[in-house]
Amino acid sequence: MANIRHIAKLAGVSVSTVSRVLNGHPYVREEKRLAVEQAMNSLNYARNMNAVHLLRGRTDMIGVMLPSINHPYFSKLVEGISDEALQAGCRLVLCQTGYAEEEERNALHMVKEKQIDGLILCSKALGWDEIVPYAAFGSIVACGEDAGGLLPSVFIDHYASFRAGIRHVMSKGHTRIGLALSRYASHSSDQRRQAYWDAITEIGEQHREDWTFYDCYGIEDGAQVVRQLHGMAERPTAMLVTGDQVAAGMIAEAAKLGIRVPDDLAILGFDNQPIAHVLGITTIDNQLHEMGREAFRMLQVSLLGEEPPVSRVEIPFALVERTTV
Amino acid sequence: MANIRHIAKLAGVSVSTVSRVLNGHPYVREEKRLAVEQAMNSLNYARNMNAVHLLRGRTDMIGVMLPSINHPYFSKLVEGISDEALQAGCRLVLCQTGYAEEEERNALHMVKEKQIDGLILCSKALGWDEIVPYAAFGSIVACGEDAGGLLPSVFIDHYASFRAGIRHVMSKGHTRIGLALSRYASHSSDQRRQAYWDAITEIGEQHREDWTFYDCYGIEDGAQVVRQLHGMAERPTAMLVTGDQVAAGMIAEAAKLGIRVPDDLAILGFDNQPIAHVLGITTIDNQLHEMGREAFRMLQVSLLGEEPPVSRVEIPFALVERTTV
DNA sequence: GTAAATTATGAAACGCTTTTCATGTCAAGC
DNA sequence: GCTTGACATGAAAAGCGTTTCATAATTTAC
Known part of the structure; x- marks a missing residue:
């Protein structure tokens, strides 16, 4: 597998220059840029994102914790989250727990281990006390339930x-x-x-x-x-x-x-x-789609760091009258 | 954030020893193991998985490409995949494409960039010719449709x-x-x-x-x-x-x-x-759940390397007679 | 024509963990 | 008493891309 050093050698430049080309930095002479691009093509190069993630300390992935994806409530929610995540260039990692506490802990652990930048809790079995400490390692937001001021939350009353x-x-x-x-x-x-x-x-x-x-x-x-x-x-x-x-x-x-x-x-x-x-x-x-979107937005601002006093957004509900009452 | 060196220093051992403790290797004196564990606790340490992924060249995550998760066909499929993945200690990354070709390419690119070890295609817009070359970088399996011998496939006739x-x-x-x-x-x-x-x-x-x-x-x-x-x-x-x-x-x-x-x-x-x-x-x-499970199993053997002549599994279907015909 | 500002480029450090290799200690075996 | 083998441990390399710093080459400005 080709790496950045191979490209540098083949193109007759330093790795720094290759990196600059890779990231579209200015200050690269057209002629070298071409040489690098050609080298990348001929070696069929793609950068190893794991190195980037390690360096950045961020993966642009977030987890979505839920008991089961095969339920319209959750799949609608996830669709909302996903729609918003896509725009932000962020990927979703599915954490299906079946309400097994150990699985929930595994999901939380992923943020501590920096595999994911944050986690959206769509439903959980664990108590808040066990969850909240993980917020120190990444953003955790509650979706569908108010975390009572402990975590940013989007919820229905x-x-x-x-x-x-x-x-x-x-x-x-x-x-x-x-x-x-x-x-x-x-x-x-x-x-x-x-x-x-x-x-x-x-x-x-x-x-x-x-x-x-x-x-x-x-x-x-x-x-x-x-x-x-x-x-x-x-x-x-x-x-x-x-x-x-x-x-x-x-x-x-x-x-x-x-x-x-x-x-x-x-x-x-x-x-x-x-x-x-x-x-x-x-x-x-209950506007599940919108709730999902809002959850992601919330996670995003929480990711930016300077968190204001833990945001809480209530999603309005509406009675839809049909024929069964 | 504490890293393995901090732990080593605090415990008065080398990083190698810490790593050994981390990975449960033998040949660590009980006394040092304890010191390391104590250091890890006191610094609230968790290893950085991105470094591990970089080193291993593997992330134990696979992608699932589909147009939308909010459709019972796909959420059932994904549930099947997820159930099997869980057992294998593998995570699923959602790649919702809405059949947008650029999104599909992005998903494929993730395997080239080593973000995911493989990809299960639940439905796609891109032609096989554009997909198949990515199989060189990870396992790609078709689920729900036969890739005609080009890729491992689970499908219905x-x-x-x-x-x-x-x-x-x-x-x-x-x-x-x-x-x-x-x-x-x-x-x-x-x-x-x-x-x-x-x-x-x-x-x-x-x-x-x-x-x-x-x-x-x-x-x-x-x-x-x-x-x-x-x-x-x-x-x-x-x-x-x-x-x-x-x-x-x-x-x-x-x-x-x-x-x-x-x-x-x-x-x-x-x-x-x-x-x-x-x-x-x-x-x-169409036994979607089983189809999902089989897709993951297939991806897993494909990941092991020595691929036999591209496996193809046909899932049987069954008529369920009720009242609308 | 010279000082200052731009533009270009590379060496080296950094992020973090695992693994290999070398070295060292100690007990068992003959 | 000396050789083996098992047990323990650390230094260093490897995996790969980004970023900082220093230096060099050009331009621009006056």
Whole structure:
């Protein structure tokens, strides 16, 4: 493999000159520039970026931590991040963790080891206390959840969005309301539970633990929820469902079981994914694409160094009324 | 930032010894090992992987080239690749190209510049002639399409799968059949067109250019197709649709327009995505997850060097009969 | 015509770790 | 008591491009 020294020798110049040509610096005589370019061509030269990275102390790559890329929530988010990164000449390294803490640590370690300049956390299992120290080695930003002033964050106010969702559901006359959430132990689930409890309490109802389902991510999980509901003596008349995929699964299963949506069971989804569009699911749009873009922008300013008091950007949400509530 | 020399000095040993500790080599006296470990802790040391990469000439990262991650076809594929990569201790660098040739070249360039050890091509616009030379600098494997012996490939026999699809559609009595494809100029579209033409010719029908739609990727594209069909005097009674997202869009739009599926219009999807499950779309399962895994495995053996005569693995497909044909 | 400013170029240092080679110590074996 | 082999350790080179510093060659300015 040709290196810069080979080129220098072949072109009859010093490595400095080759480097200057490589980087488009001025102060290289046309005649030498040509000689260098010719040498590079004839040896089919490409510089070794690892040397550049070592020298610069920067790789122009950032990591994206998420449990799984094969979920529309995350792939939409990543697309947003990627779009913005592309413009900045920055590459994305996928860190699929499946919420395994060791994998999350590995991803964080990459910034300490300078493999990546920063990391965007799309969802995580680790506590902030274990994450924050890594911010000393690169920029780490939270995306989709507020890191509470510990790290720059782009997020949705899950409490408010859930309240808005419940308000809408209640406006249709529902008082018996259930929930399908993702992980039990996550900040967003906390907020959502709280919003649910507060709203339910306000109308003088009891919140029902048996109407609260966890670990709902995909279509199959939604189907499972409906099956369980079907077997209950007392059932909710409406469900708030985090993720349109899950809502879609519920709708499909409901159809099989002869449960009419929204008459027997109203369903409110979240994220406004394409599937919600097709199935006419009433949902809350979280502008995931924009959130991803903003996360990257935030990381970028954080990379520049002089950080102001840890920025926090809230992405607005919007109810998209269709036919399932 | 602490480096290995600082550690050596603080621990009172040579850098060689520190390196040995770092890499778990034997032949380090317990006492020195402890001193080194203590020094590393107190300086909060982590090695600079860029130096390691430079030295090794390898980064344990590979690129994944695709037009957009926000499409279930690709995110499923990437998940498969990622699962296998994780086991091999290899990271994935996302190369979203949007089919822009310059972006594709950039991705290829990364392997020449040793930023990545290899590249998996999930879909591309560039011709093989421009791609193949880069295989000299790292492993490049084609995933989803056969590179015709030029590169290791994992692929589906699109001709056969389309023939199987058409056979199924015809078995339900359809003779007036249309097509919704993705890019006009792609190997898979060529194969599919050919399968369609051959099948249509066999039953003595004419293939209809006006029933062939291109650039169909998402739900909205499917809706568009149905709208166009709706305005036609002569319509097909069945459509073969590459991608369940597109099929889903068609079904949703058909419902709006009062077109009954499958009675007025039969729809056969491809890929067996979750959305096909929910909507009961008859589809052809291409085992994308497995295809991704196989692609990585292939890249890995190719990385080992002694390549046998360019491996080619065909992934079998299977008809999943549901309710839309 | 000379001082000052530009333009050009190369040597050497730097960034950081791994690996090879040489050297040295110590215990086992005969 | 001396040779082997195993165990330990450090110096130095290698991997490769960028940048600083010093020097040299030209121009420009007055």
